[in-house]
Amino acid sequence: MTVSTAPSPAVVAEPAFGLLLDVDGPIASPVSRTVAITSIGRDLAAMANRGIPVIFNTGRSDDFIARQVVPPLREAGLHAGAPVFTISEKGAVWAEVTPEGLGEIHLDEELRLPAALADDVRALVAERFSGHMFFDETKRAMISLEQRTDVANEDYLAVQPEFDAAAPALLEKHQVRDVRIDPTIISTDIEHDRLGKDLGAARALELLQARGISPQAWYTMGDSRTDYAMASWLHERGHQVSHVDVRPADGIPETAHPVLTSDTGAIHDDAGAEFLSRWARSLC
Structure with missing residues (x-):
């Protein structure tokens, strides 16, 4: 148009x-x-x-x-x-x-998370969670994992807590502070706490x-x-x-x-x- x-x-x-x-x-x-x-x-x-x-x-x-x-x-x-x-x-x-x-x-x-952390989260999703979620490659500062559109929401929500429980170990590995893990009904965001x-x-x-x-x-x-x-x-x-x-x-x-x-x-x-x-x- x-x-x-x-x-x-x-x-x-x-x-x-x-x-x-x-x-x-x-x-x-x-x-x-x-x-x-x-x-x-x-x-x-x-x-x-x-x-x-x-x-x-x-x-x-x-x-x-x-x-x-x-x-x-x-x-x-x-x-x-x-x-x-x-x-x-x-x-x-x-x-x-x-x-x-x-x-x-x-x-x-100042609010951008380290690229090395994003790489490890991407690898974690590919290894264990790719059947339910995908790594959002368009984010510039945050790290986001989102429900696949071909997956039922109830199936995604059943798996989401497992990812949320695995993510803190990667934050510790990269010694990232002042960061929170924020789940929503269709995604989980890893983000600076500001x-x-x-x-x-x-x-x-x-x-x-x-x-x-x-x-x-x-x-x-x-x-x-x-x-x-x-x-x-x-x-x-x-x-x-x-x-x-x-x-x-x-x-x-x-x-x-x-x-x-x-x-x-x-x-x-x-x-x-x-x-x-x-x-x-x-x-x-």
Whole structure:
């Protein structure tokens, strides 16, 4: 499809709200690992084109964003200059999102894990776990193992604890400190302990401040308890924020800010699509 040649949107210094969005779950299907619902790309592009900041705050790599998230935005007519960014690998990597793809990739080298450790984890997966998971070669700072798409989630989850139990020996071998092992429903991340959705929120504000953008309020969205950290970080710094939980079955923690869930009982990207459409309509 031809890249949109529409004029750049005017910068809105104080947009009505900003969006800080986890990707797996709310935006990309945890089953297909794609943006499977057409309205998601349409509504995100429509809001961004009207000056609403759209920031993906994700553990995914910049490569995943470029391959899976940018094309639906391009197809929906995202304008050049719209305030869209990705903060990938839980704050270690960031870039502007444009109709052509990603802009310059920035990496915090202090948060990158040693290549030798990654090599040993890759070898461990190949030797013992390749029937259920794969080594994510696109990560720049983290080390991630992900469920194969041809494996049932319950089968993957049955094996995941065995990998998680084997990983600490490799951290000890390489004398790596200040690192945590973070399992999710479809992956395990080995990451510097400074990484997290709160670091992503801090990067988001820095990116917007550089453009002179200060949203009047925020909506954050995620599918796990760790995603609450971005809303908590914003609230603690005086921002008005509501968090959308698209997988509330894990239990909604007590928070000092509002927590929203689907009125229809939808979860994952179905719930994400509901909220995005609602927010896009509010601008009309």
